[in-house]
Amino acid sequence: MPHLEITNLDAAYKSQPVLSGVSLSVEKGEVVSLIGPSGSGKSTLLRVLVGLLPPRKGTVVLDGTPVDYSDQRSLRALRDRCAIVFQQFNLFRNMDVLRNVTIAPVKIKKRDRREVEAEAEALLAKVGLGDKLRAYPSELSGGQQQRVAIARALALRPEILLLDEVTSALDPELVQEVLDIIRLLVGEGMTMLVVSHEMGFVREVSSRVALMSAGAIVEIGSPAQIFDAPKTERAKDFVAKILRAH
Amino acid sequence: MWARLADEAPRFFTYYNGIFLLQAMGATLLLSLGGCLAGSFFGLLLVLLRKTKGALFLVPRALAWGFVEFFRRVPPLVVLLLAFFASNLVKMDVSLFLVALVALTFVATAFMAEIIRAGIEGVHPNQWDSAATMNFGYLRTMLTIILPQAWKIILPPAFSFFLLFVKDTAFASQLGTLELTYAGKVLTSRGFTAVLSYGSILVLYFALSYPLARFGAWLEDRLAPSGNH
Ligand SMILES: Nc1ncnc2c1ncn2[C@@H]1O[C@H](COP(=O)(O)OP(=O)(O)OP(=O)(O)O)[C@@H](O)[C@H]1O
């Protein structure tokens, strides 16, 4: 049974259709990367999955349970199991690092504060920020902020982690430190759906790569297939473009 | 002119006039403070309604919007007169002061609602999205994440509004509420020169708004260097 199964998903902003007929299944422990030109709907797909934009059509099944996005209970259950990190402004600017990481487990999941804090400290140490517990987001570099955001997502104990271009807003020298953390998670077998423009990284960590264009997945396959032997014209074009750019 | 002032001053600066002016100043202070505090409180409530989503709150949302649009567009003096005639119409036995306070609070509520809304919209939308995906509810997001970030955006325009509002309380004199401006009129009608009557009023208005401005500046300063941003 796939961990996450998306079938025939349609979505729109107001009247403008953005996703049409997106189907994708992600197995447990798989890392699936979404690539494709700007505006092709990668972010929108992740936003629909976590219920920030209600789908118009189609189904999402998580671990065998269909998600009903119009039902608060179902949505809460989904969000309990999927965590997402955005490109920027993830961290609550009015809270220090430790509170950012602990607030949801303590206040929303009602877990024991001391246990959560111990776990948060361990997670922050894991992302290399064990000494920044009391820093505010504005006192951290962009890379550090994203590492805290990842630690915060992990503190929710998600089964699936969604990452939307978590390194795109960073200065080049800060990208690797964040990618290193993601590599670590890949090694631990976390199921992930990753949107990224770091093609070398995508190629290295992905189990499969899905190429999106104009709101649809036009080709999906192993990194080697997508990057070295794309079948569709769209994929050939896109790969040629990124090869030229590098 | 100086001779006349010197001649009149001893008759003007009497114990009786002093008490009279202090009372009027107290009324202006109460109208200003009451209007600002109540206006901020109710303005916030309106914003909480306006930022809701979904069909459930459609009607309160529309009402909140209507209230804000109406009272921001009607001149404060007209609102005061409306309140005055409305209170006469229903034959309510309330003091003019209370009528003025309520009317001014309506005005302050509408303006503060706009100021608070703009502040809230100045917070990055990802803050809402992050909170939502972590299963934060609307009120919790607003109170623990959005407002603590918005209030430093809100503060400067709020204090400019408060300072304007102190001056708007002068319209209450048109209803016959005894506050500073009305006291000025009374004193001139008692035969004192306008320079003395309105001059004292001017000084007293300044004594009210200057500390308010300093307080606002102090709050903004205190916010700026903190790690809380
Ligand atoms: N909030 C919004 N309101 C209206 N349209 C939007 C909104 N967000 C995105 N869109 C539109 O939806 C389409 C898909 O956008 P999306 O952000 O999903 O693309 P993307 O693949 O993530 O692009 P990028 O690589 O630039 O992040 C685009 O045409 C975009 O203009």
Ligand SMILES: [Mg+2]
């Ligand atoms: Mg995007």
